[in-house]
Amino acid sequence: MFVRTYTGAVAGIGAVGVTVEVSITGGGTGLFLVGLPDNAVKESEQRIRSAYENSGFRMTQRKCVVNLAPADLRKEGSGFDLPIAVAILAAMQQVMPESLDEVAFVGELSLNGEVRAVKGVLPITAEAREQGFKRIYVPEENAAEAAVVEGIEVVPVVSLQQVASLLNGQLEIEAATAEPPAEQQQSEYAEDFADVKGQMHVKRALEIAAAGGHNVIMIGPPGSGKTMLARRIPSILPPMTPEEALETTKIHSVAGKLGTHRGLMKCRPFRAPHHLASPVALIGGGQNPQPGEVSLAHNGVLFLDEMPEFGHSVLEVLRQPLEDKHISIARARYAVDYPSNFTLVASMNPCPCGYYNHPTKECTCSAAAVHRYMGRISGPLMDRIDLHVEVTPVSREEMSSEQAAESSAEVRSRVMAARQVQAERFRGTGVHTNTMMTSAMLRRFCPLSVEARTLLDRAMERLQLSARAYDRIIKVARTIADLEGAADIAPAHISEAIGYRSLDRDNWGR
Numbered sequence: 016m017f018v019r020t021y022t023g024a025v026a027g028i029g030a031v032g033v034t035v036e037v038s039i040t041g042g043g044t045g046l047f048l049v050g051l052p053d054n055a056v057k058e059s060e061q062r063i064r065s066a067y068e069n070s071g072f073r074m075t076q077r078k079c080v081v082n083l084a085p086a087d088l089r090k091e092g093s094g095f096d097l098p099i100a101v102a103i104l105a106a107m108q109q110v111m112p113e114s115l116d117e118v119a120f121v122g123e124l125s126l127n128g129e130v131r132a133v134k135g136v137l138p139i140t141a142e143a144r145e146q147g148f149k150r151i152y153v154p155e156e157n158a159a160e161a162a163v164v165e166g167i168e169v170v171p172v173v174s175l176q177q178v179a180s181l182l183n184g185q186l187e188i189e190a191a192t193a194e195p196p197a198e199q200q201q202s203e204y205a206e207d208f209a210d211v212k213g214q215m216h217v218k219r220a221l222e223i224a225a226a227g228g229h230n231v232i233m234i235g236p237p238g239s240g241k242t243m244l245a246r247r248i249p250s251i252l253p254p255m256t257p258e259e260a261l262e263t264t265k266i267h268s269v270a271g272k273l274g275t276h277r278g279l280m281k282c283r284p285f286r287a288p289h290h291l292a293s294p295v296a297l298i299g300g301g302q303n304p305q306p307g308e309v310s311l312a313h314n315g316v317l318f319l320d321e322m323p324e325f326g327h328s329v330l331e332v333l334r335q336p337l338e339d340k341h342i343s344i345a346r347a348r349y350a351v352d353y354p355s356n357f358t359l360v361a362s363m364n365p366c367p368c369g370y371y372n373h374p375t376k377e378c379t380c381s382a383a384a385v386h387r388y389m390g391r392i393s394g395p396l397m398d399r400i401d402l403h404v405e406v407t408p409v410s411r412e413e414m415s416s417e418q419a420a421e422s423s424a425e426v427r428s429r430v431m432a433a434r435q436v437q438a439e440r441f442r443g444t445g446v447h448t449n450t451m452m453t454s455a456m457l458r459r460f461c462p463l464s465v466e467a468r469t470l471l472d473r474a475m476e477r478l479q480l481s482a483r484a485y486d487r488i489i490k491v492a493r494t495i496a497d498l499e500g501a502a503d504i505a506p507a508h509i510s511e512a513i514g515y516r517s518l519d520r521d522n523w524g525r
């Protein structure tokens with residue numbers, strides 16, 4: 016008897032359809048798995064045998080060949096268990112083969128026949144819908160993410176026994192549905208800018224960063240609130256568009272980082288990798304390719320807390336995703352591409368002891384040590400950071416003040432207005448924010464008055480700013496003007512933007 020079932024294999028953040036073919040024939044015994052399966056798939060045989068016994072089915076005593084097609088596609092992971100097990104049951108006529116028409120399956124089997132969660136169920140479901148399947152059986156824990164896909168019925172299942180009963184029409188369960196819109200509209204962010212006392216100029220800088228998509232570094236002593244401020248940046252970014260939310264959710268699904276029973280992500284991601292994270296953890300890759308932190312941060316924030324503590328090699332690998340907004344990983348066995356369009360937010364102490372430039376505490380570092388500390392961050396990386404913000408601790412009076420600070424929602428409404436201006440400016444160019452402007456766009460959209468240019472030229476000279484700072488200042492000034500609703504860049508916008516280049520000055524630490 017020959018039977019087919021359908022499933023999918025994750026590729027990048029998408030999936031490709033996979034057909035499971037099972038043929039049970041006379042002439043020998045045993046289960047043979049062919050079609051380029053990796054080790055996890057090969058182990059599937061053991062899981063399926065055990066799951067059968069413990070679900071009250073008997074494995075065929077005849078020869079059973081399982082082929083995963085297309086044969087040249089590398090298959091990995093344990094999500095093929097369920098489609099293989101179902102195909103064998105159908106070939107043994109323990110489920111009705113006609114019940115397999117127009118349906119797909121994905122899921123791992125435990126030894127006692129339970130269906131377990133796997134990675135990448137969202138893209139696999141999306142691909143099944145593309146291929147015209149009417150229904151997909153998925154692990155119950157992955158049902159919420161699968162239900163994000165419209166136009167295909169998602170059946171949450173818990174055991175092989177249950178799947179057999181469903182297919183044989185002895186049982187019916189309700190299809191999973193996407194979360195109700197009411198839940199989606201709840202304010203998502205637990206942390207709000209209103210929690211941060213004072214720090215008006217830092218909040219201002221972060222608002223500019225959010226408005227123009229600028230990468231930002233905060234520099235200040237321990238305890239001054241850098242981490243606290245950074246964690247709140249996603250709450251002032253515009254909400255994700257449905258496309259952004261879907262793409263970000265797919266990445267987290269493929270990485271197995273979505274969590275069970277989770278549907279479409281509503282919050283922009285905030286990723287704060289540890290400084291001991293490996294280059295692979297950061298940019299992705301590995302034996303079975305996985306998205307790294309730069310992709311998990313897609314459409315959100317990648318926060319490098321205490322940036323100088325990150326190893327040199329780790330910081331260097333950040334350059335490609337920062338520049339290209341996606342990351343290509345090519346190895347001997349595979350090539351994948353993951354999106355990685357994030358806002359980089361970094362923090363650092365100003366010196367090894369942390370108290371350089373502190374209003375009340377004494378810094379114990381030599382001038383040379385302060386200078387060296389800054390040098391740990393390479394020029395090319397600093398080059399991609401538009402805003403430098405100095406953070407000093409708020410005073411005791413400010414800390415105990417009862418005055419309510421502005422909420423994230425209020426800041427976000429200004430950010431969204433500025434983004435709207437940029438959307439109109441860059442319509443049809445593929446650029447969305449001021450930070451992404453090419454030099455041609457800079458010339459076109461950022462003409463400077465004689466007064467503004469003179470101001471900028473003088474500052475370049477007086478503060479010994481590098482040539483690379485020049486474009487950065489103009490881009491930031493453009494964002495400041497956009498926040499104000501001003502069509503032209505005024506000298507005041509330029510001078511505020513110059514204020515965010517303090518780390519460029521060669522005299523830092525002298």
Ligand SMILES: Nc1ncnc2c1ncn2[C@@H]1O[C@H](COP(=O)(O)OP(=O)(O)O)[C@@H](O)[C@H]1O
Nearest residue numbers: 210211212214236237238239240241242243409
């Ligand atoms: N401006 C502030 N408003 C309210 N709390 C603050 C502020 N600055 C610092 N804190 C408190 O101090 C703690 C330490 O701040 P943190 O963000 O960890 O500092 P840093 O990262 O600069 O070392 C915060 O968790 C918060 O409780």
Ligand SMILES: [Mg+2]
Nearest residue numbers: 241242243320
């Ligand atoms: Mg901190």
